[in-house]
Each structure stands twice: as C-alpha cells, then as structure tokens.
Amino acid sequence: MTELTQWLLSHGISMAVLEILVFVPILATLVNLSRYFIGFKSFGIYAPIILGLSYRYTGLRYGLIITLLVVLSSLIGYSIMRRIRMHYLARVAINYLIVAIILLFGIAGLDSLEILGFTNFESINPLALISIAALSDFFIKMYVKKSIAATVRVLLETVLISVIGWVLISSETIIGFMLSNLWMLGAILLFNLLIGRYTGLRIKEYFRFSFVVKNDNK
C-alpha cells in the first residue's frame, strides 16, 4: 500500500468507503465504454453502476435471481395497474409495494424449496437488495414509452454491463492494484476523455451497416 492510500485510511476514510469510491468510476467508465464504443444501451448510467455494486455485495447468483424477481414483479404490477387511471407517483408507490410483496414471498419460497440451492438469503445486505429493486422504476419508465421488446433488450444489456462490472470489481488483483495505485484514477479520467471524443463507428453499427460494403461488392 502506498503512502497516499495509508494517509487516506488514517484520515476518516474507511476501507469500505475507499473501495466503493474506487468501484464507482470503474463502473462508470465501463458504462461509458459500452455505450459509445460497443453501442449497448442501458437504463442511464446510474442503474448499471448501482446494479454492479449491489452484485458485489449480494454475490452474482443471488444478485441475478433478485433482479429476475424484481423484473417479473414489475411486469406483473404494471399489467395489473395499466387499466386503472391514477396519478403517476401513486402508480410508482403501488408498483414498489407489489415488488416488495413478491420479493418477500419469492425469497421465502426459493429458500424453503431449496431447489436451486438458494439457502443463504439471510446474509444478503438489505441495502444491496433494495438497490436492485430500484431497477423496477427504470424498467417501467421505459416500458410505458417503448415496446416490451425494446425494454427487455435494454434490460439485458444493462444486466450484462453490470455483470461485467461485477467481474471487474470482484477481482482481487484489479482492486488490489487500484487501491495501491490510486494515480490510476487519473488514467481512468484520460480514458474517459478519449471515449468522450471518439467519433468512429460503434461495434454494433458495424453490423447494422455492414451491407453498405457488401452492396458495393455485388
């Protein structure tokens, strides 16, 4: 550990805070890269960051099953409430209620069935769990405006980015290196700047427009 890290740790920064503050820029960079270089859409930048962080504290398997429960319950909740006219926030409140109920009984159900080996829900950080549940809001907001197909697509891409993020911030090597080399944050800044000025085609666009070249070869 470098002197800088030592100094921070001895001046009110706990290890957990230091870790989480290093995780966030890593995840943000990943979202940035996925959007402008690959062409993945996600529910903004906040959702994949929060999801990635949550997975770190719940473990990937538990994180994903909770994500699935949240998405399913949002869908159920939305389709029930679609026909009732009401104010927007009332709708969101009811949606959260439905998510909460389904999470409660979903978790309890999985735990009692023991089919997939999900028996360790007790040790899950409640804050991480609630952070995953926040995904519901993003999901419903888009679902109201766009088609279910488009929404599921963005959801999958968001989860994919979060999983990659989870891989990055769960790697002891990477985190160990980052914590003892805090100057890397500067490198990350530069990297983000570069992506910010990238004007080339996104990887997905190479597929989308591939026939412009194919057409010429005819």
Add this chain to the structure above:
Amino acid sequence: MTINELIRLNKEVLGINRRNQAFVREFNPLSAKVIADNKIITKRVLAKVGIKSAELYKVIRTKKQLEFLDWDSIPNSFVLKPNQGTGGNGIVVFYGKKKGKYEWIRPNGTTMDQKDLILHIENILDGRFSMGNRNDLAIIEERIKTDSTLKPFTYKGVPDVRVIVFNKIPLLAMLRLPTKRSNGTANLHSGAICVGIDIASGITREGMYLKKSPIIEDTYTSTDTTLDLEDNIPLIGIQIPYWNEILEIAVKSQQASGLGYIGVDIALDKEKGPMVLEINARPGLGIQVANKIGLRARLERVKGIEVKSLRHGVRLAKNIFGGEVEEEIENISGKTVVNLIEKILLFHKPEIEMSKKKQKKILAKKEVVKAMLDTGIITSRIDWGIASRIGYFKALDFFRKLGIPETFPTLKDAQDYIDKTGSENMLHPEIIRLAKISDETGNHILPVVEVEIKIAGEVKKVEMVVSRQQAIIYPVLIGRKELNNYLIDTSKTFTN
C-alpha cells in the same frame, strides 16, 4: 468482414458518435434546434419562405383552454399531435366525423368520442409523448391526403420522403411507407418500409424494413415489394412525383431553419403537392440502410463546397451523387427513350443475284415508314405489300406457291401442317423460318424475313413476320424482341 472492409465502413458510414459530435453539435446551433423541435414554430418559419405545411387549425396550451374548446370549429378530418413529440408518438389521425355526434372516425375504423379526445389531449399536455417528459402543447392540424402515385404502396397513413441536407446540398433520400405492422405510421422502428431513392432521378431502389427481432436490434431485411397489403406491388423503380420540388423544398427548409445538418420530412398531398411534415435536427441514420450508401463519405465530399443558390445545391447533388443506382435501375435509365409511334427507315434488300460490279453501284435504297412499338407481340411484323416492294417479292411469291392454307382452326393444327408437309425444309433462302401467328382473324402460318431498319438512330437487322392482314394500321410493328433496350414514352408521338 475483413479488416479492409471494416476500415472502409468506418470511412463511409456515419455513426451516432460522429453524427452527434461532428455534425449536430457543430452545425446545428441551439436556436435552430428550438425551431426544429417545435412544430408550431417550424410551420411559421417555413411559411415565411413560402413552404407549405399542414394547416394549423387549433393550438391547445392548457387544460383550461381545453375546457373551452369550440369542437364545432374543427373540420371533420384532422390530425391531433403533440407539439414537441418524438418518433410519431401521440399522433392520432381522424378521417371523418359521425353526423350529428361528437365522435370521430380513425383510419382503422374505430371511433373516439369527445371524452377519449379530451383524455388524449390531457396526456399530450402532460408531456407523455414529448421529449424529456416536459409539459407540451397539443395541436390540431389539417390531415394530408396522400398523392395518388404513392397511395397504392401505403397502408392507411401518409408516406413521406425524408431528405438529408447538408451545406445546402441534398445528400440522401428515402421514401417511408406505412405498413399494417407499423399501424399506419411512417416510423421505421414501428415497422414501416424504407425505400432508397436515387437523388438524380427520384426513382426508388429496393425497400428495407426492420425485422421483427425481439433481442437483436436494428436488423434490416430487404424486400422487393410492399409487405402486408392485399396486393403487394414492386417497390423498385417508382418515380417520386415533384422530385425537383422536393429537393428544393428540402434545401430551402435547411436555409430557413438555420440548421446546418438536417433531415426534412416531406409528404405529398393530393391537391397541394409537397408539404413539409417536420424538420429534424438529429435525423436518424437508417436512411443509410435504405439506400445502402454511407452518409459520411457524402458529407465529407460536400464539406466546404461553396453553394451559390438553392438550384445550384440541387444541381450539385444530382451531378455528384446521381447515377449511383443499382443495376436494375441502371438498365432502365440507361435506355434510349423512344416514342410509341416512331418513324423508322426501312432499307431495301440488296439484290444478291446481280453481279458484284453492278451491286456496288446500287446504293441500298431506303424509305421512311411509320412503325408502332407494340409490346403485345414478340416478333416484329411487316406488311406483305411493303415487304414485296423492298425486295422480298420473290421470296414471298415462292411462299405463296407453297399453297399453305390461309387459316387453321388451332395453332396446333398449323404446327401439324408444317410437320406433315415439311414446309420448313424447303423454304426460299430469304425466308428464315415460318411463324405461327394467332390473331382475331384466325391462326396463320406466315414467313419470317430479316429486314434492316434504322430506329432511334440505330441500324439493325430485325426478324419480321410478313403479315397479310389489313388490320395492321401501321405497316411495321416492332415487337418485344427488339424493345429490350428502349423505354417507350407514351406521352410523345412523333409529329409529322
């Protein structure tokens, strides 16, 4: 794809990153974007330079105004839309109104009553369909009635032509056709067909549409015909009406709006002609898909060109980008245009029995006759009398002496006769073959000779059936066999 192809693709195609950074941000000032994003202001700005857009009937700004809306003053047929909507969201079209009732009929036959309309307008005012969910205004405007040329290709809604203009030069254009799947909207993401258009001629290429694929986005498939109409018809080769006007309107709209890089949507009204539907400060990139042509290469090409006037811009576009058409179209546009009735030259047959010395002296005689270009027949035809006159007298006389009956009950009988008598094997050298012809007077066996003609400046030898029928008004009919390389213009006949 090889590395080279990837590099080329990056050079030719405009991606979202570059569109935003190098074009939208660079050439579209905020003040101009405000115009483009607001339909009411757009109308006003366009009207100033004499560009037509749908007539504005009513603007509803607040729920209070909605309460006091004079429903009787709204024409029976109209369109209701959010002022700052995106992607066609929230637009409702009404074809007519039920007599004596406050009930309006939508294109799909369903109706909406006053209550439904008020609810929809409230949703619009709340900003449900608008950019960034801000509060919005609702506008009620004239419904555009589709031009008759494009109507057969369209399901319900209004097709439009999108033109991308940069630096006063139109770069790419596409036709967007509403389908059943797109529910009558011209939005590609809802499943409308996009068809590339050749900038120079305004003639369409093949169509593309978004595949119904839930997971992988933006996969397009090409189609030669419309998709879900009762009778699906080919999309290639449609001549877009008012093409020049459309290009000029697009350039004019760019100048008027102050946007440097713009997508102009133009619909064709049955009575009023081209009308601007909306202008876009961040036009989508799907137009490259429709045309299978990259936008970046074209943008780079016109960057920095000094365009003196509107016409100059249109002419430049036609010169620079015209002619990059697909094979099928190239075939058509490369063809000579001929009239339905053409004057042709008939060359008299050189008399081969004469000695070589004498033959040289006789210049091939020729005469002018009227010929009709008849796509209904395959082999060309020539009148018996004329054929005799231009040198086939002996051959025809020989044929007559074969004593073949003038008519046969069926074509099969005619063929049987030829087979039985072996007439085919004992022909005069100038008769190439025998033809079986069926017309209103019956089935005939007729001789075929080769005649030299000059048509549209081109001399060629043409096989012709020598016909005895008086029914032929024109002494020569040119058949399909010879017409491959011509486009027949039915509007012109030669003037005598």
